[in-house]
Amino acid sequence: MRVLVTGAFGNIGQSAIYELINQGDKVRCFDIKTKKNVKIFKRLKKLYGDSIEVFWGNITNIEDIKKALEDQDVVVHLAFIIPKLSATGLESENVPDIAYKVNVIGTKNLIKAMEELPSPKKLIFTSSVHVFGLTQHLEPPRKVSDPVNPPEHYSRHKVECENLIKNSNLTWCIYRLAASLPVNLKLDKGMFDVPLSNRMEYVHTKDVGYAIAKGVRSEDIWGRILLIGGGPRCWYYYRDILEKVLEGIGVGMLPEEAFSNVPFATDWMDTTESEELLHYQRRTIEDYVEDVKRALGYKIFFIKLFRPTVRYILLKRSPYYNRKYVPLKVLWEGYRL
Numbered sequence: 001m002r003v004l005v006t007g008a009f010g011n012i013g014q015s016a017i018y019e020l021i022n023q024g025d026k027v028r029c030f031d032i033k034t035k036k037n038v039k040i041f042k043r044l045k046k047l048y049g050d051s052i053e054v055f056w057g058n059i060t061n062i063e064d065i066k067k068a069l070e071d072q073d074v075v076v077h078l079a080f081i082i083p084k085l086s087a088t089g090l091e092s093e094n095v096p097d098i099a100y101k102v103n104v105i106g107t108k109n110l111i112k113a114m115e116e117l118p119s120p121k122k123l124i125f126t127s128s129v130h131v132f133g134l135t136q137h138l139e140p141p142r143k144v145s146d147p148v149n150p151p152e153h154y155s156r157h158k159v160e161c162e163n164l165i166k167n168s169n170l171t172w173c174i175y176r177l178a179a180s181l182p183v184n185l186k187l188d189k190g191m192f193d194v195p196l197s198n199r200m201e202y203v204h205t206k207d208v209g210y211a212i213a214k215g216v217r218s219e220d221i222w223g224r225i226l227l228i229g230g231g232p233r234c235w236y237y238y239r240d241i242l243e244k245v246l247e248g249i250g251v252g253m254l255p256e257e258a259f260s261n262v263p264f265a266t267d268w269m270d271t272t273e274s275e276e277l278l279h280y281q282r283r284t285i286e287d288y289v290e291d292v293k294r295a296l297g298y299k300i301f302f303i304k305l306f307r308p309t310v311r312y313i314l315l316k317r318s319p320y321y322n323r324k325y326v327p328l329k330v331l332w333e334g335y336r337l
């Protein structure tokens with residue numbers, strides 16, 4: 001199959017490309033031409049040869065999309081400005097107008113361009129658990145039949161896009177993703193915005209890529225909204241996820257007072273249907289930590305060596321950590337080489 005992937009060089013995009021090519025599909029990547037994306041494409045081209053091509057373009061320009069759509073069978077639409085750990089370096093909540101243009105107008109353009117084709121194509125769109133809103137007071141897990149209640153620009157954009165897609169004449173499937181962290185993890189101050197006691201389902205980016213690749217070839221997913229998460233064994237509190245990652249890379253867990261206590265829009269989800277259809281739940285958070293360690297390589301030695309300094313720098317980035325001086329005990333906690 002020929003698959004057009006928008007936002008191909010982001011976190012989920014790169015995982016999807018790998019799995020699509022692995023199952024024998026040809027991938028056309030649609031993304032903005034930045035230095036970083038050009039570098040990623042060069043690396044992927046070396047690995048995948050004729051199975052991959054690129055179409056540099058802007059999702060806000062419908063003519064770019066029309067050209068990219070030629071001869072494709074399925075579209076996987078990932079291009080979006082997300083709230084945290086965004087590949088673009090922009091965060092939807094800081095630049096809501098720019099984000100709206102890319103997220104909603106971009107999706108509108110894509111739908112319009114696809115609808116104008118002689119035979120409209122299939123579309124997989126990645127939405128997010130965020131659309132359920134702040135649900136910590138409700139009994140988990142979230143079900144697909146639960147109402148949406150988007151609390152921020154990003155999830156309002158997702159709900160608007162979901163509705164546009166549902167009301168289109170395309171053959172569509174919507175994947176609402178749980179928290180899926182990139183393997184090349186950057187620890188930025190956004191990590192402090194989630195309360196440690198917040199429920200959060202984890203899903204490995206490679207498993208999302210696998211679910212997308214399986215979905216492209218599936219007969220059964222169309223017309224459905226699927227909740228895509230790691231399943232009950234990946235039902236965590238944010239504290240568990242963060243602790244595993246920070247311990248794994250040698251930084252060590254940071255004190256509770258550095259974190260927000262305003263609830264965050266993540267939760268556990270009922271993924272029974274998606275797992276039955278796609279059989280994608282293959283990895284756990286432990287696999288992720290190993291992947292992050294591998295990606296960091298020798299840098300882990302230096303993180304461990306300079307652990308108190310790294311902890312100091314991180315804590316000073318927290319908008320919630322009000323202490324003028326970070327106690328030595330906090331900085332040196334768990335230090336060993």
Ligand SMILES: O=c1ccn([C@@H]2O[C@H](COP(=O)(O)OP(=O)(O)O[C@H]3O[C@H](CO)[C@@H](O)[C@H](O)[C@H]3O)[C@@H](O)[C@H]2O)c(=O)[nH]1
Pocket residue numbers: 006007008009010011012013030031032037058059077078079080081082085086087088102126127128177178180
């Ligand atoms: O105008 C733009 C802005 C962004 N992008 C690309 O979109 C991708 C976004 O990637 P990233 O920021 O790493 O996001 P992901 O973690 O991959 O986000 C995926 O998963 C999210 C849910 O977790 C969804 O909201 C997103 O749509 C989906 O791309 C990148 O390649 C960007 O270059 C564009 O093509 N055009």
